[in-house]
Amino acid sequence: MKKKLLILGHGGREYAMGLHLLRDKNIDSLFFAPKNAATERLGKTFDFASHQELIEKIQEFGIDFVIIGPEAYIIDGLSNALKMAGIKVFGPSKEAGMLEGSKAYMKDFATRHNIPTARYIQTDDLTKAQDFLLTLKPPYVLKADGLCAGKGVWISNELSEAKEFLKEMLSGKAFGESGRRVVVEEFLQGFELSIFAICDGEDFVLLPACQDHKRLLDHDEGPNTGGMGAYAPAPSATPELLEKIQERILRPTLQGMIKEGNPYCGVLFAGIMVCEQDGELEPYLLEYNVRFGDPECEVLMPLLQTSLLEICEHTLSGNLKNLKLQISHKCALAVVLSSKNYPYGTSEPTLIEFENYRSSLGHFVFAGVDKKGGAFYATGGRVLLCVGVGDDIKEARDHAYELIKSVKFDGMHYRRDIGYRVL
Secondary structure, eight states, X not given: OOEEEEEEXXXXXXXXXXXXXXXXXXXXXXXXXXXXXXXXXTSEEOOOSSHHHHHHHHHHHTOOEEEEOSHHHHHTTHHHHHHHTTOEEESOOTTTTHHHHOHHHHHHHHXXXXXXXXXXXXXXXXXXXXXXXXXXXXXXXXXXXXXXXTXXXXXXXXXXXXXXXXXXXXXXXXTGGGGSSEEEEOOOOSXXXXXXXXXXXXXXXXXXXXXXXXXXXXXXXXXXXXXXXXXESOTTOOHHHHHHHIIIIIHHHHHHHHHTTOOOEEEEEEEEEEEEETTEEEEEEEEEESSOOTTHHHHHGGGBOSOHHHHHHHHHTTOGGGOXXXXXXXXXXXXEEEOTXXXXXXXXOEEOEEOSOOGGGEEEEEOSEEEETXXXXXXXXXXXXXXXXXXXXXXXXXXXXXXXXXXXXXTOBOOSOTTGGGO
């Protein structure tokens, strides 16, 4: 019997999942909540104001399966509430979500289970935090404990500047309550990988490794953002390196969660720093995310030949061992088009114009948009992504940047060097 499926979230990640799931012949209809002008093109949309209202809407529409997109819903316990109501949901529990909900918890968890990570202190005491800074060499890495929409990490080469920003964080001025506890850690030199594992509590399967581009400007300059582009698969993720990541980080994580009474079921995103030591590449855990990354999801979905629904169903049944995961041999690259004030503040809505769009080059993934009179408007933040697919990273990149030529809106900003590490 065909299923009705609900995707929770209204960003580019959720739009990308919807595009992928439209190809699944086992899906009767797609639903999205909250409403978004773009996801209305893919399925039915509705809003909700509470867990109970969402449960009632799911029951009213006869929805069979729910996929949670953003981390905030998981940290808020929505997965728990849906499961309690007998609704099938792909997303970890609130308790397991602490791996992302608290960087202090995550660092302590890694230490308890001998998972390699940077030397650190987690504290809400300014003196202790500043004293620990004195034991480090620059650059200095400061992280807000709680959720900050991907913008809670601050790096400085100046000790005095780092000390001052610690005051801003712990006082609540920088990140509100999320920054009143901080993680201060040593800076690791190397290259980053985004690793995605689908986990059923005991077992996991890997998706293609990605590389994200977090800084706003070319050459990795400017402030951190939620991500300005990504590509997959990452050539630097060799079989030998992936084996180390699985055995030293992913497997101990799942075993540790079982030991602590919070088995992990869902997608686990491990941010990895790979450092060269004595001629060997060694992985260190930077962070966990308890959902698909954004913009990484936008390059993973085009490569998945096995339906995401099938993957989710195998996960919930604890049957990942028997999943025959099929991945395309092609490459995908996404470039984020953001509004002029991102990530500093909001921007006035502005008309998005599309000219000479060629679908053979790739596709658009919509995020921060609204619709008026049949036209799309950029409403701020990350507006949309241009996703190119090709036989290699270069071809995928060429397609994505060619696609950008067919889009324009006032204040449009994008990086011109996505994929530079391998091209």
